[in-house]
Structures are given as structure tokens and as C-alpha cells.
Amino acid sequence: MGCTELMDYEVVLSDISFKHGREYIKANFEEVYEVKPGYKLFDIYLIGLPPILVGVTGDHIIFTYMKPCRGTFVLKIKGGEEIERLRSV
Amino acid sequence: MNKKALLLLGCPEVPVQTSIALYLANRLLYAGIEVFVAGTEAALDLLKVSDVEEHYVAEAKMIYLDDCIESLAEKRQDFDLCFVFVHNDVGVSYLATVHEISNARLFAIIFGSGADSLTEMIDFKCELLDAKTVHKPLLLRKKIDDKIKEVKRWAVPN
Numbered sequence: 001m002g003c004t005e006l007m008d009y010e011v012v013l014s015d016i017s018f019k020h021g022r023e024y025i026k027a028n029f030e031e032v033y034e035v036k037p038g039y040k041l042f043d044i045y046l047i048g049l050p051p052i053l054v055g056v057t058g059d060h061i062i063f064t065y066m067k068p069c070r071g072t073f074v075l076k077i078k079g080g081e082e083i084e085r086l087r088s089v
Numbered sequence: 090m091n092k093k094a095l096l097l098l099g100c101p102e103v104p105v106q107t108s109i110a111l112y113l114a115n116r117l118l119y120a121g122i123e124v125f126v127a128g129t130e131a132a133l134d135l136l137k138v139s140d141v142e143e144h145y146v147a148e149a150k151m152i153y154l155d156d157c158i159e160s161l162a163e164k165r166q167d168f169d170l171c172f173v174f175v176h177n178d179v180g181v182s183y184l185a186t187v188h189e190i191s192n193a194r195l196f197a198i199i200f201g202s203g204a205d206s207l208t209e210m211i212d213f214k215c216e217l218l219d220a221k222t223v224h225k226p227l228l229l230r231k232k233i234d235d236k237i238k239e240v241k242r243w244a245v246p247n
Contacts, residue, residue, distance in 0.1 A: 018178055018179075019178075037186035037188075037190065045158045045159055045162045047179075047186045049182055049210075050185065067129075067179070069131065
């Protein structure tokens with residue numbers, strides 16, 4: 001999974017469509033931000049149909065992540081400074 | 090200065106992708122356009138093995154997909170034309186992302202058994218070359234041939 005392999009992530013959902021991932025984030029988290037495709041989160045450039053939703057819960061970030069041969073996932077990763085950057089977008 | 094085209098490949102699980110990519114690269118080269126290809130390691134290896142003497146795509150012009158997205162997003166690189174190969178939901182997402190981060194004239198090459206539903210998902214500006222095919226490349230080839238007639242007019246250097 002590229003750079004995410006180096007991070008301590010949790011796979012929340014796998015083998016889903018991008019739309020399913022977006023709806024999951026929208027339905028399950030109160031703090032949700034819209035970002036454009038290509039937004040840099042950690043060392044990842046987010047891929048998807050706009051708007052891409054990124055959720056925040058506690059000190060974690062929830063987002064859709066995809067790879068061509070592996071499909072689409074919803075991942076949960078400790079957010080650190082990325083949370084404040086999202087809040088300022 | 091020659092115009093530059095990017096072919097952005099998806100997972101190579103659908104057989105027509107590699108043959109259409111090589112065909113399109115050939116047509117673009119003959120139109121005087123410099124060709125770059127981005128893809129996964131597997132997609133690029135299929136091209137390297139099929140085009141061992143680099144007649145169609147030079148290995149130096151092959152870019153790993155993540156590196157390509159990064160360079161486009163950071164505006165370190167861009168192209169005049171971009172052809173995104175789409176055969177699943179992930180492909181549509183890459184197409185939408187390139188639409189957002191690149192100024193290239195954008196083409197979607199849509200194929201595979203779900204081509205019709207994928208086409209319906211695209212609600213932003215790009216040109217569609219689509220065929221509901223998995224193994225047979227001829228219909229896509231015809232659409233490329235028709236489009237290349239226009240491409241040759243754009244290929245005139247600035």
C-alpha cells in the first residue's frame with residue numbers, strides 16, 4: 001500500500017466502491033471535511049471523485065484510499081498534525 | 090517543442106489494456122507526440138516485456154503511478170494530452186483526480202464488462218473512447234484511429 005505500509009493503520013472497510021466509502025464517512029462521523037482530489041494527507045495524494053470526504057474522530061483520521069490492483073479501502077490512521085491542517089482548509 | 094502525452098494505465102487484469110496502450114503509443118509517436126506511460130509495476134512490466142526494444146515507449150519515459158500523481162499534484166510536471174485507462178471504479182477515481190490536478194486535454198479510454206456503468210459515473214469534462222470489451226481490441230482501436238486524426242492537428246509544435 002505504498003507509504004501507508006509504514007504507518008500504523010486500521011482497515012475499516014475493504015473491497016468497496018469509492019462512493020460506498022464516501023457515504024460511510026459521511027454517515028458515521030460528525031467531523032467531516034471536503035478536500036479536492038490530489039490533496040496531500042500524510043505522504044498520500046488522495047484519489048477519488050470530488051468531493052473527497054475525510055473524517056476526524058478523536059485523534060484519528062478516516063479516509064478512502066485506493067490502489068489500482070487492490071481496490072478501495074476506508075482507513076483509520078492516527079492524525080497528528082494533519083488534523084489541524086484539515087481544520088484549517 | 091514536441092507535445093507530450095501521458096497514458097495512465099490501470100491494473101492490467103483486463104487483456105485489452107496492454108495492446109491498446111502500445112497501439113495508442115505507436116499512433117501518438119507517428120503523430121509527432123512524445124509519449125510517457127504511468128502505471129503499476131505490473132502494468133509497466135507488461136509493456137517492457139511486450140516492447141523489449143522500446144519501439145513504442147522508452148523505459149526512461151515510464152513512471153510509477155504514485156510518482157506520476159505526486160508530480161502532477163505538486164505541479165512539477167504536466168502534459169498536453171492525457172489518456173486514462175478505465176475499467177473499474179478505481180479507474181474513474183484516477184480519471185477524476187487527473188481532471189483536477191492536470192491541465193492536459195483529457196481522454197477516458199473505457200473498457201471491460203462494466204464499461205456502460207463506468208461511463209455513466211463520469212460527469213466532468215473529458216472525451217470518451219469506450220467499448221464494452223475485455224479481450225477484443227478492434228473496436229477501441231477504431232475509436233483511437235478516429236481520434237488520432239484530430240490529434241495529428243494538435244501535434245503541430247507551438
